[in-house]
Amino acid sequence: xxxxxxxxxxxxxxxxxxxxxxxxxxxxxxxxxxxxxxxxxxxxxxxxxxxxxxxxxxxxxxxxxxxxxxxxxxxxxxxxxxxxxxxxxxxxxxxxxxxxxxxxxxxxxxxxxxxxxxxxxxxxxxxxxxxxxxxxxxxxxxxxxxxxxxxxxxxxxxxxxxxxxxxxxxxxxxxxxxxxxxxxxxxxxxxxxxxxxxxxxxxxxxxxxxxxxxxxxxxxxxxxxxxxxxxxxxxxxxxxxxxxxxxxxxxxxxxxxxxxxxxxxxxxxxxxxxxxxxxxxxxxxxxxxxxxxxxxxxxxxxxxxxxxxxxxxxxxxxxxxxxxxxxxxxxxxxxxxxxxxxxxxxxxxxxxxxxxxxxxxxxxxxxxxxxxxxxxxxxxxxxxxxxxxxxxxxxxxxxxxxxxxxxxxxxxxxxxxxxxxxxxxxxxxxxxxxxxxxxxxxxxxxxxxxxxxxxxxxxxxxxxxxxxxxxxxxxxxxxxxxxxxxxxxxxxxxxxxxxxxxxxxxxxxxxxxxxxxxxxxxxxxxxxxxxxxxxxxxxxxxxxxxxxxxxxxxxxxxxxxxxxxxxxxxxxxxxxxxxxxxxxxxxxxxxxxxxxxxxxxxxxxxxxxxxxxxxxxxxxxxxxxxxxxxxxxxxxxxxxxxxxxxxxxxxxxxxxxxxxxxxxxxxxxxxxxxxxxxxxxxxxxxxxxxxxxxxxxxxxxxxxxxxxxxxxxxxxxxxxxxxxxxxxxxxxxxxxxxxxxxxxxxxxxxxxxxxx
Numbered sequence: 001x002x003x004x005x006x007x008x009x010x011x012x013x014x015x016x017x018x019x020x021x022x023x024x025x026x027x028x029x030x031x032x033x034x035x036x037x038x039x040x041x042x043x044x045x046x047x048x049x050x051x052x053x054x055x056x057x058x059x060x061x062x063x064x065x066x067x068x069x070x071x072x073x074x075x076x077x078x079x080x081x082x083x084x085x086x087x088x089x090x091x092x093x094x095x096x097x098x099x100x101x102x103x104x105x106x107x108x109x110x111x112x113x114x115x116x117x118x119x120x121x122x123x124x125x126x127x128x129x130x131x132x133x134x135x136x137x138x139x140x141x142x143x144x145x146x147x148x149x150x151x152x153x154x155x156x157x158x159x160x161x162x163x164x165x166x167x168x169x170x171x172x173x174x175x176x177x178x179x180x181x182x183x184x185x186x187x188x189x190x191x192x193x194x195x196x197x198x199x200x201x202x203x204x205x206x207x208x209x210x211x212x213x214x215x216x217x218x219x220x221x222x223x224x225x226x227x228x229x230x231x232x233x234x235x236x237x238x239x240x241x242x243x244x245x246x247x248x249x250x251x252x253x254x255x256x257x258x259x260x261x262x263x264x265x266x267x268x269x270x271x272x273x274x275x276x277x278x279x280x281x282x283x284x285x286x287x288x289x290x291x292x293x294x295x296x297x298x299x300x301x302x303x304x305x306x307x308x309x310x311x312x313x314x315x316x317x318x319x320x321x322x323x324x325x326x327x328x329x330x331x332x333x334x335x336x337x338x339x340x341x342x343x344x345x346x347x348x349x350x351x352x353x354x355x356x357x358x359x360x361x362x363x364x365x366x367x368x369x370x371x372x373x374x375x376x377x378x379x380x381x382x383x384x385x386x387x388x389x390x391x392x393x394x395x396x397x398x399x400x401x402x403x404x405x406x407x408x409x410x411x412x413x414x415x416x417x418x419x420x421x422x423x424x425x426x427x428x429x430x431x432x433x434x435x436x437x438x439x440x441x442x443x444x445x446x447x448x449x450x451x452x453x454x455x456x457x458x459x460x461x462x463x464x465x466x467x468x469x470x471x472x473x474x475x476x477x478x479x480x481x482x483x484x485x486x487x488x489x490x491x492x493x494x495x496x497x498x499x500x501x502x503x504x505x506x507x508x509x510x511x512x513x514x515x516x517x518x519x520x521x522x523x524x525x526x527x528x529x530x531x532x533x534x535x536x537x538x539x540x541x542x543x544x545x546x547x548x549x550x551x552x553x554x555x556x557x558x559x560x561x562x563x564x565x566x567x568x569x570x571x572x573x574x575x576x577x578x579x580x581x582x583x584x585x586x587x588x589x590x591x592x593x594x595x596x597x598x599x600x601x602x603x604x605x606x607x608x609x610x611x612x613x614x615x616x617x618x619x620x621x622x623x624x625x626x627x628x629x630x631x632x633x634x635x636x637x638x639x640x641x642x643x644x645x646x647x648x649x650x651x652x653x654x655x656x657x658x659x660x661x662x663x664x665x666x667x668x669x670x671x672x673x674x675x676x677x678x679x680x681x682x683x684x685x686x687x688x689x690x691x692x693x694x695x696x697x698x699x700x701x702x703x704x705x706x707x708x709x710x711x712x713x714x715x716x717x718x719x720x721x722x723x724x725x726x727x728x729x730x731x732x733x734x735x736x737x738x739x740x741x742x743x744x745x746x747x748x749x750x751x752x753x754x755x756x
Contacts, residue, residue: 032270033263035280035287038116041639042070045591045600046584048086050292050643052116056262057269057294058323058346059138060372061234063089065114065123070636075123077106077158078132078143080185081234083177083372085296085325085645090175090183094156095130095228097149103199105158105214118291119262135258137249139302140233144255147226155219155228156199157187164217165209166196171217172239178373180312186242187232190253193219229253236300236307236372237314245302269294272342273657277677277696281634286656286675289632289649293335296645297326297350300372309374310367311360320398323353324370328387329379330602330647336387337661338650340394341723344684347391348398354384355400358407363424365411366404377422380459380536381466382411385473390664392480394720405477409486412470418451419459419536426451428458431513436496437464440510440518440534457528461500461508462536465546468497472549473665497547498557506558506567507544510534524577524596529586537589541571541596542603548663551613551749561745565614571597571607572623592631592640599631600641605651606662609670613748617716618702618737621673624655625701628675657681658691658731659718662749667720670749671742673701674731687726693733700733703741716742717749 041050049070055062063079066089079089094107113124121134129148134141147153157164157171162182164173170188177183197204199216210216221228231253233246250258270290275283299321300306306322307314315322323346339347358366361375366385369378385408392401416423417432428449432438438460441447452458475490502509502517510518510527518526523540527533535543544567547554555564572595576583584591592599597607608627611619631640632652643649654660658674674693681689706713709727718729 031267032287033118033266033291035283036118036266036270036291037284037288037634038064038118038291039070039636040285040288040634041637041643043636045637045640046588047591048642050639051086053082053085053295054116054118054121054134054136055295056119056136056138056265058297058299060236060298060300060325061136061139061141062295062298063121063134063136063141065116065121066092073110074108075111075125076108077156078134080141080232081183083183090160090177091185092156092158092160093143094158095125095128095132095145095147096154096156097128097130097147097151100154100204101202103154103156103204103218104202105156105199105216107156117263118266120259133255135255135262137258137262138299139235139245140231140249142229142231142250142253142255142258144227144229144253147228151223152194153221153225153228155189155193155221155230157185157217157219159185159210159215161213162215163209163211164215166217166219167208170243171219172242173215173217174239178309181236181307181309181373184235184237184239184242185232186235186239186246187230188246189219190229190231191221191225194222195220229255235302237302237305241302241305248303266291272682273653274680274682275656275676275678277693278675282656282675284634285628285632285638286653288634289652289656292643292649293338293646293653296331297323297353297370298372299323299349308357308360309372310357310370313360315356315360320352321349322356323350324357325372325645326350326367327369327378327644327647328384329368329381330644331650332383332386332390332664333602333605333647334650334654334661335646337390337664338653340391340396341681341683344391344394344396345398348396351388351391351396351404352399355403355407358411359403363410363414364407365415366407368411375422378420380419380463381417382408382415382470383466384408385412385470385477386664389473389476389480390661390667392477393665393667395724401477402481405474405481405483408470408477409474412467412474416451417463417467418449418453419463419532420453420456421451423451428452432464432467432496435499435515436493437499437511439513442512442518455529455532456536457532459532459534459536460510461534461540461543462546464500465497465508465543468494468547469549471496476665494549495553497550498553501557503557506563507540508546509540525586530589531587537587538598538601538603539587539590539596541574542590542598542601542607544571545607545610546603548606549665551610551662555613561614565611565616565619568607568610568614568619571595589641594627594630598641599627600648602644602647605648606660609660609662609672612670612716612742615743615745615748616739617671617742618739620670620716621702622737624672625675625698628652628655629698658693658729668717668749669720669723671703671706671716671718671729673703674733681723683724683726685725689723689726690728691731692728693731696731696733699735702734702737704732704734704738705741706731714742714744715747715749 038052077092080091131146162175198210233242235242472494478486659669
């Protein structure tokens with residue numbers, strides 16, 4: 001009898017669950033985009049947080065709610081386009097009901113019920129009693145506003161520095177975002193406004209065109225207008241192109257259909273990596289990280305044309321989309337290699353774009369930080385060359401390798417190596433060519449080199465090590481092109497890091513122009529703010545490992561694998577040495593600490609995998625799991641530092657899958673500890689590379705044994721060739737380390753020469 005009573009109860013409970021799922025809009029099985037939480041990391045540990053960005057993959061129309069920070073309780077209008085992944089929006093839309101005297105260029109709102117996905121946005125402006133819905137395409141978007149108050153409704157379109165005008169049935173105009181760059185808009189409401197005016201000094205004026213700072217056109221809708229819909233197109237070419245972009249992408253006012261289309265596009269992109277196992281939180285962290293990697297660079301081709309800020313001209317793209325907005329110092333490490341796996345055609349288009357923009361600039365120099373507004377020449381070194389050789393070594397051919405080589409060579413040999421400078425090579429660079437290192441200044445010594453930025457300094461160790469890697473990449477490219485002399489020259493120069501290695505301390509140590517080590521010296525705190533007078537954003541403990549291209553030689557310099565592993569252990573266990581306030585005042589980029597290791601800055605991303613090179617891969621497995629668990633979480637502070645639009649979260653995507661490209665340019669992957677029991681990477685050629693991690697869990701993080709494509713595998717790495725045509729890596733996972741797996745000297749990852 002009890003069994004007979006329980007069955008109907010379970011049936012009723014099941015129906016209730018189904019009803020709740022349907023009511024919430026969720027299907028019985030979540031799709032990849034349903035796991036994305038754009039709010040992860042929106043509160044920063046110290047520096048720049050992530051932003052809850054709504055956009056389609058690699059599209060230039062991006063928005064996020066504008067407020068002081070995540071904890072701000074006011075929205076500052078409604079955004080229309082963000083032209084940098086961490087910049088404020090161009091244009092602003094404000095809706096308003098109330099006294100005309102309270103109209104402003106941007107209305108600040110109390111808000112509630114905010115819901116945001118990668119493809120949609122909704123919010124309730126509670127004091128205004130207005131419901132807002134938003135959806136977008138690649139170059140156009142749509143707002144729907146539902147008003148509750150029985151009075152006239154106003155829409156204020158603001159250009160912070162530009163011009164706007166009403167013409168027949170739409171607003172068109174531009175905003176200047178830099179000296180030679182404008183973003184254009186064409187915005188069309190579904191209903192005809194009752195009146196058109198402009199806002200000057202907070203008063204309505206019966207005009208239809210406004211220009212200058214905070215140029216505002218105001219649309220007034222009568223009391224009967226309960227729902228107002230508007231759609232708009234964005235362009236970097238002109239307003240006519242913005243109009244074309246709108247009509248091509250959003251021909252009507254069907255918001256639901258627009259959002260469903262965006263959802264489908266995201267599921268197609270995120271679905272390129274399919275995961276099984278793990279917790280819902282882990283899937284959320286994984287797919288949110290993957291979503292972040294599609295935030296940039298952005299495609300700015302519009303109907304086969306694009307505006308290039310690199311020469312201030314509109315170009316035909318000749319059938320190959322043009323991309324920009326890529327901070328290469330951050331992205332070469334894992335972001336570009338990830339795209340080689342999941343979207344090689346797009347990676348080819350991006351590299352082709354870099355070739356084009358280099359040719360468009362005054363000097364044919366490979367870009368460093370190409371943005372919508374041109375190349376900002378930030379950070380140190382010119383690591384874009386690593387992305388070129390990495391893509392080529394992995395079989396990508398959709399760009400001109402010869403032109404890429406010449407632009408990369410120019411950026412490294414003709415442009416100054418001084419950080420954050422676009423000036424030609426000078427005295428500092430001549431010293432590097434003659435002596436093989438960048439000289440440091442003693443404390444109090446006056447800077448005399450005009451190329452050196454007064455805040456960023458010389459960063460002598462960081463530049464020397466980074467340029468050694470860049471020259472290794474150049475040498476490899478020269479070899480591929482049959483340029484034997486260049487290959488030999490840059491191959492020799494790739495060992496320049498040795499010139500700053502202190503054999504007594506086993507650290508890379510700044511030298512003065514006379515070849516003497518700077519003394520006294522503290523590897524934690526010497527070098528001033530961000531250690532820039534010696535390193536760059538990070539201290540000497542981080543740059544101790546910055547020889548990505550020749551780890552076997554670094555092991556030899558440190559005295560062998562045992563000592564190398566001991567030094568790695570010391571990195572993770574040496575205390576900060578100061579209180580957090582004092583430490584972070586000097587080293588604000590070096591958050592996410594485990595001892596002296598920082599999870600928050602890109603030069604650290606490869607370090608946990610270095611145990612694989614020292615014959616102790618079980619420690620890589622342990623440390624990777626620890627770092628992922630501690631620093632990447634499904635919460636508002638779940639990113640340890642500047643995420644940089646995919647630069648850091650690509651590390652998370654790779655590490656969750658269980659492998660990582662330690663040396664871009666060398667087509668191998670170092671094995672870590674997979675989070676999921678199964679990962680399928682859907683390759684561009686239609687094949688699947690699968691990683692099966694049997695029994696993987698929070699406890700079972702250690703590899704016990706492995707097979708690769710049916711063959712017993714005892715190496716803590718595999719090659720790109722092993723996965724390029726599909727295949728399967730099977731790992732047996734357990735709770736305790738198998739210290740013999742992958743530990744043999746013969747099984748260490750490849751050296752810089754391509755052999756063990």
